[in-house]
Amino acid sequence: MARAVVTMPAQAKRGEIIEIKTLAQHPMETGFRRTQTGELIPRDIIRRFTCTYNGVEVYRADLHPAIAANPLIAFTTIATETGTLTFQWVGDNGYTVTEIAPIRVE
Amino acid sequence: MSFSAGVRFLLLAAACFISARALTAEIPLGERRSGYELMARETRAIQDDDATNPGMLWVLDGEALWNKKAGAADRSCADCHGDARESMKAVAARYPAFDTARGRPVNLEQRINGCRTGRQKAAPLAYESKDLLALSAYVARQSHGLPIRVTIDERTRPFLAAGKETFHRRQGQLNLSCALCHDDNWGKHLAGSVIPQAHPTGYPLYRLEWQGLGSLGRRLRNCLTGMRAQAPELGSDEFVDLELYLMWRAREMKIETPAVRP
Amino acid sequence: MPTTRREFLIFAAVSLAAPAAAEAQLDPNLAASRKAAFQEALRRVVGDAQVRRGRVKLQLPPLIDNGNSVPLSVAVESPMTAADHVKAIHVLTEKNPLPDVVSVALGPRAGRASLATRVRLADTQTVTAIAQMSDGSFWSDSAEVVVTLSACLEEGLI
Numbered sequence A: 001m002a003r004a005v006v007t008m009p010a011q012a013k014r015g016e017i018i019e020i021k022t023l024a025q026h027p028m029e030t031g032f033r034r035t036q037t038g039e040l041i042p043r044d045i046i047r048r049f050t051c052t053y054n055g056v057e058v059y060r061a062d063l064h065p066a067i068a069a070n071p072l073i074a075f076t077t078i079a080t081e082t083g084t085l086t087f088q089w090v091g092d093n094g095y096t097v098t099e100i101a102p103i104r105v106e
Numbered sequence B: 001m002s003f004s005a006g007v008r009f010l011l012l013a014a015a016c017f018i019s020a021r022a023l024t025a026e027i028p029l030g031e032r033r034s035g036y037e038l039m040a041r042e043t044r045a046i047q048d049d050d051a052t053n054p055g056m057l058w059v060l061d062g063e064a065l066w067n068k069k070a071g072a073a074d075r076s077c078a079d080c081h082g083d084a085r086e087s088m089k090a091v092a093a094r095y096p097a098f099d100t101a102r103g104r105p106v107n108l109e110q111r112i113n114g115c116r117t118g119r120q121k122a123a124p125l126a127y128e129s130k131d132l133l134a135l136s137a138y139v140a141r142q143s144h145g146l147p148i149r150v151t152i153d154e155r156t157r158p159f160l161a162a163g164k165e166t167f168h169r170r171q172g173q174l175n176l177s178c179a180l181c182h183d184d185n186w187g188k189h190l191a192g193s194v195i196p197q198a199h200p201t202g203y204p205l206y207r208l209e210w211q212g213l214g215s216l217g218r219r220l221r222n223c224l225t226g227m228r229a230q231a232p233e234l235g236s237d238e239f240v241d242l243e244l245y246l247m248w249r250a251r252e253m254k255i256e257t258p259a260v261r262p
Numbered sequence C: 001m002p003t004t005r006r007e008f009l010i011f012a013a014v015s016l017a018a019p020a021a022a023e024a025q026l027d028p029n030l031a032a033s034r035k036a037a038f039q040e041a042l043r044r045v046v047g048d049a050q051v052r053r054g055r056v057k058l059q060l061p062p063l064i065d066n067g068n069s070v071p072l073s074v075a076v077e078s079p080m081t082a083a084d085h086v087k088a089i090h091v092l093t094e095k096n097p098l099p100d101v102v103s104v105a106l107g108p109r110a111g112r113a114s115l116a117t118r119v120r121l122a123d124t125q126t127v128t129a130i131a132q133m134s135d136g137s138f139w140s141d142s143a144e145v146v147v148t149l150s151a152c153l154e155e156g157l158i
Helices: B005-023 B041-048 B055-066 B077-081 B108-118 B130-141 B157-168 B178-182 B216-226 B237-249 C005-016 C028-046
Strands: A004-007 A017-024 A046-053 A056-063 A072-078 A083-091 A096-105 B097-099 B104-106 B205-207 B212-214 C051-053 C056-059 C070-076 C086-093 C100-105 C113-119 C125-133 C138-145
Touching (some): A004 A083, A004 A096, A017 A046, A017 A083, A046 A072, A056 A072, B041 C070, B055 B205, B097 B108, B130 B212, B157 B237, B216 B237, C056 C125, C056 C138, C070 C138, C086 C113
Antiparallel strands (some): A017 A072, A046 A056, A072 C113, C070 C113, C086 C100, C086 C125, C125 C138
């Protein structure tokens, strides 16, 4: 199931700044909403997003309930070398999703 | 030339009748606009980019389901239909379509469930379930950019008429009809939002208000609740007839699934 | 022309219902406590340092379609070298139940100091983006957003 989607180029020139767009399927329940009978729906959000490039963290975002459901996180990184970008989303209730994307750098 | 009181009355009545009819006139074909055009530039950008459109998450889920074997027959959609990009092209654009076995039009969700129960020998998927939304999003996606073309012939004409009647019927505590807002007052404001013409060009769609993907049926239920009217059940004849009318009303407009809307 | 009183009222309501002036709807006591929370969050991020306006560009639609999901982007002017780069970007609000929205940690590998995401905004308000530089300085930008309520909601009009 598509728990997260990453869109980025598969190849780039060395030193080129590449754009990365990520989408994660998650309700990002704020913890402020109530049911019809008035009970508080507990918070359930993605807490942290990280992007590592051949093992080196290049971008990290700490998310709060104010981030909309099915969060988009778009950013850039420099295409330094051929290898693998690993994207990880970690959140409440043991939520953890990892996506891997290869990149060829000339 | 002078007129008798009786004739004057008739002329006045005729004038009222004509203006009342003009009140709920259909939008001229050339003036039809998708709700897309009423949205902020930034929201339109979300819909236009597959990498940022949250609806695409459901489309991808649908693709996985398309290829997944299911039911006692242990068949996937792909086993019969092959590559959806070929076999499902323009399919959603012609639904609701007449179903001979049922003797009436069915919508896309019902067609999918027809295959689930009839061909895959699997349980039907519940309306608004994640799986049914994902499959219908995936199938409808294959009509993206294609014109809506529902078939109106002697078989479907009565159901189109029923749907049209529903669209024009005043209902609910506010005694409103769909036509009053969406034919006569589109473009004006209601509670801070602009009233769209209400063409179902992008269903199932990602509604920011829902923070998720939903069907036309769900949206219609929202409308009727907002009008303080009794909302029919999803998949009911009344809803499918209305869907047929709405799709006919939107004929030749392009499918946008999965659309993004406020 | 409207022929019944009901039709007339609907016509009047619809034609007069222009978007309300950008006035927040929040209860004043709640607004005050949230503003205090915003100040406290700001202090947590920058400490005693001065926050200067500039170098940061925060973009939000001025009138948004729905407060549940508002596209937001931040870009910071910086050479992004080892010697001079953006270390962190923080986004804060003054009227949400919680002031923090997102905090990004980055460095020269990013190439450009930027973030694009979608946020929830509870009310018409000012959103603030703060960039923390490698030299310890803080820069910021703010944007005002008008948030209206959708019509025809699932639970009906509130």
